[in-house]
Amino acid sequence: MDTAEGAARAREAGTRNRRGGRVPTASMADVARLAGVSSQTVSRVSNGYAGVTEETRRQVLAAMKELGYRPNSAARALKRGEFRTIGVITFSLATTGNVRTLEAIATSAAGEGYAVTLLPVAVPTQDEVRGAFSRLEELAVDAVIVIMEVHLLDAASLTLPPHVQVVVVDSDADDHYTVVDTDQAGGTRAAVRHLLDLGHDTVWHLAGPEGSFAAQRRTDAWRHTLTEAGRTPPPLVRGDWSAESGHRAGLELAARPECTAVFAANDQMALGLLRALHERGRRVPEDVSVIGFDDIPEAGSFLPPLTTVHQDFAEVGRLCVQAVLRKMREAGPERGTTLVPTRLVTRASTAPPPERTGPAPDVWGDPPA
Amino acid sequence: MDTAEGAARAREAGTRNRRGGRVPTASMADVARLAGVSSQTVSRVSNGYAGVTEETRRQVLAAMKELGYRPNSAARALKRGEFRTIGVITFSLATTGNVRTLEAIATSAAGEGYAVTLLPVAVPTQDEVRGAFSRLEELAVDAVIVIMEVHLLDAASLTLPPHVQVVVVDSDADDHYTVVDTDQAGGTRAAVRHLLDLGHDTVWHLAGPEGSFAAQRRTDAWRHTLTEAGRTPPPLVRGDWSAESGHRAGLELAARPECTAVFAANDQMALGLLRALHERGRRVPEDVSVIGFDDIPEAGSFLPPLTTVHQDFAEVGRLCVQAVLRKMREAGPERGTTLVPTRLVTRASTAPPPERTGPAPDVWGDPPA
DNA sequence: GGCTGTTATGTTTACGTAAACATTTGATGG
DNA sequence: CCATCAAATGTTTACGTAAACATAACAGCC
Numbered sequence: 001m002d003t004a005e006g007a008a009r010a011r012e013a014g015t016r017n018r019r020g021g022r023v024p025t026a027s028m029a030d031v032a033r034l035a036g037v038s039s040q041t042v043s044r045v046s047n048g049y050a051g052v053t054e055e056t057r058r059q060v061l062a063a064m065k066e067l068g069y070r071p072n073s074a075a076r077a078l079k080r081g082e083f084r085t086i087g088v089i090t091f092s093l094a095t096t097g098n099v100r101t102l103e104a105i106a107t108s109a110a111g112e113g114y115a116v117t118l119l120p121v122a123v124p125t126q127d128e129v130r131g132a133f134s135r136l137e138e139l140a141v142d143a144v145i146v147i148m149e150v151h152l153l154d155a156a157s158l159t160l161p162p163h164v165q166v167v168v169v170d171s172d173a174d175d176h177y178t179v180v181d182t183d184q185a186g187g188t189r190a191a192v193r194h195l196l197d198l199g200h201d202t203v204w205h206l207a208g209p210e211g212s213f214a215a216q217r218r219t220d221a222w223r224h225t226l227t228e229a230g231r232t233p234p235p236l237v238r239g240d241w242s243a244e245s246g247h248r249a250g251l252e253l254a255a256r257p258e259c260t261a262v263f264a265a266n267d268q269m270a271l272g273l274l275r276a277l278h279e280r281g282r283r284v285p286e287d288v289s290v291i292g293f294d295d296i297p298e299a300g301s302f303l304p305p306l307t308t309v310h311q312d313f314a315e316v317g318r319l320c321v322q323a324v325l326r327k328m329r330e331a332g333p334e335r336g337t338t339l340v341p342t343r344l345v346t347r348a349s350t351a352p353p354p355e356r357t358g359p360a361p362d363v364w365g366d367p368p369a
Numbered sequence: 370m371d372t373a374e375g376a377a378r379a380r381e382a383g384t385r386n387r388r389g390g391r392v393p394t395a396s397m398a399d400v401a402r403l404a405g406v407s408s409q410t411v412s413r414v415s416n417g418y419a420g421v422t423e424e425t426r427r428q429v430l431a432a433m434k435e436l437g438y439r440p441n442s443a444a445r446a447l448k449r450g451e452f453r454t455i456g457v458i459t460f461s462l463a464t465t466g467n468v469r470t471l472e473a474i475a476t477s478a479a480g481e482g483y484a485v486t487l488l489p490v491a492v493p494t495q496d497e498v499r500g501a502f503s504r505l506e507e508l509a510v511d512a513v514i515v516i517m518e519v520h521l522l523d524a525a526s527l528t529l530p531p532h533v534q535v536v537v538v539d540s541d542a543d544d545h546y547t548v549v550d551t552d553q554a555g556g557t558r559a560a561v562r563h564l565l566d567l568g569h570d571t572v573w574h575l576a577g578p579e580g581s582f583a584a585q586r587r588t589d590a591w592r593h594t595l596t597e598a599g600r601t602p603p604p605l606v607r608g609d610w611s612a613e614s615g616h617r618a619g620l621e622l623a624a625r626p627e628c629t630a631v632f633a634a635n636d637q638m639a640l641g642l643l644r645a646l647h648e649r650g651r652r653v654p655e656d657v658s659v660i661g662f663d664d665i666p667e668a669g670s671f672l673p674p675l676t677t678v679h680q681d682f683a684e685v686g687r688l689c690v691q692a693v694l695r696k697m698r699e700a701g702p703e704r705g706t707t708l709v710p711t712r713l714v715t716r717a718s719t720a721p722p723p724e725r726t727g728p729a730p731d732v733w734g735d736p737p738a
Numbered sequence: 739g740g741c742t743g744t745t746a747t748g749t750t751t752a753c754g755t756a757a758a759c760a761t762t763t764g765a766t767g768g
Numbered sequence: 769c770c771a772t773c774a775a776a777t778g779t780t781t782a783c784g785t786a787a788a789c790a791t792a793a794c795a796g797c798c
């Protein structure tokens with residue numbers, strides 16, 4: 001299983017491309033010639049059509065193998081009018097959510113016989129975005145999934161080829177696009193209620209960056225859940241998703257003794273927050289409860305293990321692919337939003353608030369410092 | 370400039386796809402007809418060739434715009450014999466390293482006018498790998514970058530189209546492939562020496578999974594650096610890159626009072642290790658020093674902030690793209706390894722060992738457990 | 739004024755595949 | 769034994785682009 005095959009491969013495929021000559025790939029015509037049939041018959045075998053004698057089929061397959069024949073996907077795409085490829089546009093792969101979603105998309109797409117082409121937009125400047133999309137315009141893609149706030153996309157005056165379908169994650173543009181997303185509001189509500197149920201008067205919020213729809217949605221839901229419960233939302237503290245920003249925010253929050261519960265908009269910021277609280281001597285969860293969002297794999301290893309909202313990224317990715325393929329096949333300009341439910345994962349970073357006010361009035365009251 | 374044109378466009382490009390009919394995209398011929406030139410002239414304008422009158426060019430561009438013309442990349446690829454696409458094969462995007470490398474590859478490739486197609490291999494079973502590669506065989510790709518131990522690739526009896534060049538990350542197969550990788554050995558040596566220089570007798574190692582070349586390399590270098598310094602390597606503790614596995618290993622290590630310094634093969638495992646040590650009441654860095662590998666963005670927010678080996682993933686990705694494009698252009702079967710240097714980032718998780726043996730002999734000796 | 743050379747543009751062709759149509763072969767039935 | 773039909777295979781054509789080649793127009797020159 002080595003020498004013979006190796007030699008055949010070297011001969012046919014011309015591994016010995018020493019002199020830099022482009023080695024021609026065998027085409028259907030070559031296979032047909034060797035097998036003594038027409039190229040159409042080769043095509044039929046290649047595509048698994050019925051109506052080919054077993055005998056013929058075997059001959060063709062043998063010829064294919066000998067020549068190392070591979071269908072030329074460019075020619076196929078040209079002929080069929082489709083590329084069997086889905087493009088994914090995203091800002092950086094720095095955030096867990098984007099990556100996990102991307103991975104699920106790629107896996108789902110592969111299952112459907114589609115490839116995934118990545119279109120990263122490095123810096124969110126107008127120019128960058130515009131550049132990426134002008135590249136996209138002539139990209140070999142049948143459909144596009146956009147993982148970012150879609151208004152940035154409009155800002156780039158994106159024009160896609162007419163038959164390219166679009167599905168969007170992390171956006172609220174469900175009046176213009178098909179949107180698949182995590183149920184941000186539901187997850188947030190679960191997190192905030194969990195803290196209120198534990199007895200906290202109110203819940204502080206460490207928000208994500210303003211540009212992100214997901215962040216916006218979580219902030220809105222946080223505020224809504226609090227007012228719904230008759231509590232006053234404390235001032236908003238803003239981060240940028242990074243642990244470092246969580247740390248900065250945490251130093252601020254640690255200075256406020258009235259802050260006993262914090263809902264961080266993602267786990268990374270919660271991590272930084274935990275460090276800041278620790279540095280300031282505020283114990284978690286005894287003095288302050290912290291809850292995150294995402295349930296990254298490391299969340300269970302934080303100090304203390306983080307209570308957080310679990311997102312089903314795999315499901316989001318799968319639904320994206322399903323939706324975009326359905327749109328392609330039915331050519332329907334379907335719109336609207338599909339939400340993927342979340343699940344609260346309770347670990348060790350949340351607890352009832354420290355005894356402060358309540359039944360026992362002023363036994364050893366807080367030192368006013 | 371509206372009714373006539375609008376009608377023309379509707380006729381040509383058929384924007385009115387109400388009835389689900391596939392909308393034909395305008396071709397060069399359409400543009401040529403509208404502009405009153407030959408399709409070859411349209412091609413010249415499209416590809417920016419000189420030798421077209423400014424007047425003609427303007428007319429063609431106007432016609433393109435009116436018809437919403439987009440070059441058909443399938444036809445282009447067929448004609449040119451290349452796809453301007455690089456395929457990236459990787460096991461899951463769960464590890465930071467893979468993701469960051471992928472991102473850098475995508476960015477670099479875009480800069481060179483290449484798209485990146487993702488080929489995830491979900492589960493590392495023989496079948497999965499084989500399946501992925503049989504898909505790859507007919508993938509529209511000019512070159513491939515493999516981010517995984519390449520022997521898995523051989524196991525799948527991979528046959529690539531002859532002119533597809535391959536570059537590999539995380540592998541030692543530099544006698545068969547072009548390899549670009551982080552300088553695992555150098556980074557490990559820096560980490561281990563840092564701990565020895567602080568005065569630790571020896572350094573324990575929390576290794577990555579056996580299948581990973583990077584893990585293997587780090588383990589080898591750890592052992593080598595220790596013996597080189599005349600120390601005896603303690604028994605190996607193995608993890609699987611996850612924080613959870615680091616936690617398990619940490620519980621073991623915490624039980625050994627002689628363990629004062631641990632080199633974890635990545636930051637996630639270091640995180641779990643930190644938690645385990647904390648749970649067991651062993652202070653970091655006073656009792657035990659911990660050092661990681663990768664320098665993930667969160668490492669600075671661990672408790673305590675983690676000393677770790679910084680990897681330049683962006684550079685690895687960039688070099689991969691460069692190497693693969695060079696191989697394509699020069700058609701040289703270039704081999705060998707390019708190493709990207711690392712940098713030790715000193716934070717708060719490492720310190721000299723606790724006073725134990727040394728000048729003061731047996732003042733309060735260790736309780737024998 | 740015709741020759742040469744240059745520049746702008748047009749025409750032909752081929753890339754590899756697969757649909758549509760055409761032909762051949764062999765079997766079945768009257 | 770030929771008409772009929774189905775199955776297997778062959779032939780033609782078109783997909784959209786761009787290289788190669790062909791032509792036209794015009795300027796410069798002796």
